[in-house]
Amino acid sequence: MIAAPSIALEAPWRQRAAGFAYWLQARATAVGMAALLAFAGPLTFFTGAWSVMAPAQGEALATLALWWTLYGMTSWAALLATGYAFEVLARPAGRFGRAALWLLAASLAAAAPSVLTGARAAFLLEQGLVHSVGTMHLHGFTVSLVMALLYFAHLRRSREHQRAAARLAAAQAAQRNARRRIVEARLQAMQARVDPQILFEMLDALRRVYERDTAQAEQFLDELIAFLRAALPRLRTASSSLLREVELARAFVHLHARAGAHGLELAADLASDVLHARFPPGVLLPLLDNTVAAGTTPCRMSACREGAACRIILVLGAAPSEGSDNRVRSLLSELYGAAASLAIVSGADASRIVVEAPYELA
Numbered sequence: 001m002i003a004a005p006s007i008a009l010e011a012p013w014r015q016r017a018a019g020f021a022y023w024l025q026a027r028a029t030a031v032g033m034a035a036l037l038a039f040a041g042p043l044t045f046f047t048g049a050w051s052v053m054a055p056a057q058g059e060a061l062a063t064l065a066l067w068w069t070l071y072g073m074t075s076w077a078a079l080l081a082t083g084y085a086f087e088v089l090a091r092p093a094g095r096f097g098r099a100a101l102w103l104l105a106a107s108l109a110a111a112a113p114s115v116l117t118g119a120r121a122a123f124l125l126e127q128g129l130v131h132s133v134g135t136m137h138l139h140g141f142t143v144s145l146v147m148a149l150l151y152f153a154h155l156r157r158s159r160e161h162q163r164a165a166a167r168l169a170a171a172q173a174a175q176r177n178a179r180r181r182i183v184e185a186r187l188q189a190m191q192a193r194v195d196p197q198i199l200f201e202m203l204d205a206l207r208r209v210y211e212r213d214t215a216q217a218e219q220f221l222d223e224l225i226a227f228l229r230a231a232l233p234r235l236r237t238a239s240s241s242l243l244r245e246v247e248l249a250r251a252f253v254h255l256h257a258r259a260g261a262h263g264l265e266l267a268a269d270l271a272s273d274v275l276h277a278r279f280p281p282g283v284l285l286p287l288l289d290n291t292v293a294a295g296t297t298p299c300r301m302s303a304c305r306e307g308a309a310c311r312i313i314l315v316l317g318a319a320p321s322e323g324s325d326n327r328v329r330s331l332l333s334e335l336y337g338a339a340a341s342l343a344i345v346s347g348a349d350a351s352r353i354v355v356e357a358p359y360e361l362a
Helices: 003-026 028-052 058-089 095-116 120-126 133-212 214-235 242-260 284-294 322-339
Strands: 267-270 299-306 309-316 341-346 351-358
Touching (some): 003 028, 003 058, 028 058, 028 133, 058 095, 058 133, 095 133, 133 214, 133 242, 214 242, 242 267, 242 284, 242 299, 284 299, 284 309, 284 322, 322 341, 322 351
Parallel strands (some): 267 299
Antiparallel strands (some): 309 351, 341 351
């Protein structure tokens, strides 16, 4: 019965404390600037007082150093607290309201250290460093007010710089998204042209297989159905996953194997963390064209994650054609820029193809 109100009262304070801690982390430069300005005045006062004090007064000098250190710490805390409060309160205020809040916050930050360390007046009068308490407070407030105004000017400039940086980042992100949508639209249009062409070629191959061997033609038809199940979803979307593209490539190889009466198969070894990685359609099939046409081995692939990239390695009996090579490079460049790459190393018995693209979940 009694504990519930205390929790309700503590929650806003915890939220404010968390907000202030986050503000300190986000305004690291402002924290440093506040410390520099807060201790500039006390350091000047201390060196000036030291120069006029009688020598061999170690205890008095230590007391003076402690007072001015306390003054600087108080001024630093006041600048940070009023800076945070100003940014929170000034958000809904208009132009003149922000100016009034700015002046009020600077005045509070300048007055706080003088009030909280007012007991130093007796020591300074005793040492003959000031002539009156009023003059001491006026001088300290004036210097602290100048430092506070400089600090709030820094806060305003920093906030405007952050807003400009945020607007620039948003514009760049919008530009990248627009460019990606254009490329994906081109890719989808290309798929609409390429997939029907493959289908017509396979139907013609099916006709030839039926003329040669009816049983083999039935198996070829099953492979064609599996290929269509993997290929048709690609006509409705411009993005795909690595697993879907590998299934499509495997069905593509099986189709050519049936049509060419050879036993070529695609062996795939995929790491579990890349199965559902985003992968652009239209990359694997062109790289397999010469190998499946000739029915040469080997024909295997592996995929794994390398840091922020997804790496696919193909080991094929024949290198892809120059047209397929150029098409895949152009596609990767338009989608990912310099973040994607294609490397082909042709050997005596096999060609090694390495495709790298940024790792993203589909």
